[in-house]
Amino acid sequence: xxxxxxxxxxxxxxxxxxxxxxxxxxxxxxxxxxxxxxxxxxxxxxxxxxxxxxxxxxxxxxxxxxxxxxxxxxxxxxxxxxxxxxxxxxxxxxxxxxxxxxxxxxxxxxxxxxxxxxxxxxxxxxxxxxxxxxxxxxxxxxxxxxxxxxxxxxxxxxxxxxxxxxxxxxxxxxxxxxxxxxxxxxxxxxxxxxxxxxxxxxxxxxxxxxxxxxxxxxxxxxxxxxxxxxxxxxxxxxxxxxxxxxxxxxxxxxxxxxxxxxxxxxxxxxxxx
Ligand code: SF4
Numbered sequence: 001x002x003x004x005x006x007x008x009x010x011x012x013x014x015x016x017x018x019x020x021x022x023x024x025x026x027x028x029x030x031x032x033x034x035x036x037x038x039x040x041x042x043x044x045x046x047x048x049x050x051x052x053x054x055x056x057x058x059x060x061x062x063x064x065x066x067x068x069x070x071x072x073x074x075x076x077x078x079x080x081x082x083x084x085x086x087x088x089x090x091x092x093x094x095x096x097x098x099x100x101x102x103x104x105x106x107x108x109x110x111x112x113x114x115x116x117x118x119x120x121x122x123x124x125x126x127x128x129x130x131x132x133x134x135x136x137x138x139x140x141x142x143x144x145x146x147x148x149x150x151x152x153x154x155x156x157x158x159x160x161x162x163x164x165x166x167x168x169x170x171x172x173x174x175x176x177x178x179x180x181x182x183x184x185x186x187x188x189x190x191x192x193x194x195x196x197x198x199x200x201x202x203x204x205x206x207x208x209x210x211x212x213x214x215x216x217x218x219x220x221x222x223x224x225x226x227x228x229x230x231x232x233x234x235x236x237x238x239x240x241x242x243x244x245x246x247x248x249x250x251x252x253x254x255x256x257x258x259x260x261x262x263x264x265x266x267x268x269x270x271x272x273x
Pocket of ligand 1: 038040042045048049050098099100101131
């Protein structure tokens with residue numbers, strides 16, 4: 001994979017500099033689903049939103065395919081005042097690979113080109129979440145180094161229960177990543193991260209928790225979220241209560257929360273650090 005990366009010269013025109021006028025366009029937040037489709041790996045995948053939507057549309061969600069958005073970060077504007085500039089302005093945030101897993105084995109062939117695009121667009125931020133941390137190290141670009149060259153690429157890991165935390169975190173927390181973040185979503189049980197905060201001091205920069213959405217959502221107990229918040233506060237890590245999910249237990253009572261209120265209700269808990 002490393003040799004393959006060196007040989008790539010994706011789009012020779014990419015390095016052209018367009019300095020005539022300053023680019024005053026504001027940054028944007030955009031989705032970059034460069035490939036689509038995935039295979040389930042753990043309990044958190046049971047009610048995968050992408051699976052549900054694809055099956056409704058008569059598609060096979062287990063087939064991983066490159067999408068038409070593949071080269072989005074390096075697409076150019078064709079006309080007008082910003083002609084030949086990148087379509088996505090400098091400073092933008094790309095939510096990367098949210099309808100697949102960036103480290104899925106069926107995407108190995110395309111990943112070197114994706115790294116090249118991210119390297120070229122180091123004026124933007126790329127954020128991705130994986131359930132396959134065991135594949136990260138062997139599929140980083142050869143110029144990754146200690147991760148500082150790619151500090152604009154943030155790779156978070158998902159741990160939906162204690163078993164997955166205990167499998168994934170010992171791998172993930174040793175990786176040469178400039179920014180380490182843990183997503184506990186959907187949160188399926190109480191999770192103890194203390195052993196990892198203690199074994200890897202200062203490594204976990206932030207933790208995000210949330211319940212499950214959709215018609216078959218599993219319950220999330222607010223006490224688990226509160227406990228995770230307390231762990232993060234104690235170890236000086238960031239914390240975000242992203243959303244309640246559709247079925248929330250609080251003080252022993254179960255609440256069914258419509259999708260449109262799930263983020264609002266989580267924000268009202270004021271747990272973010
Ligand atoms: S890893 Fe993510 S995209 Fe893939 S099946 Fe699981 S939840 Fe869905």
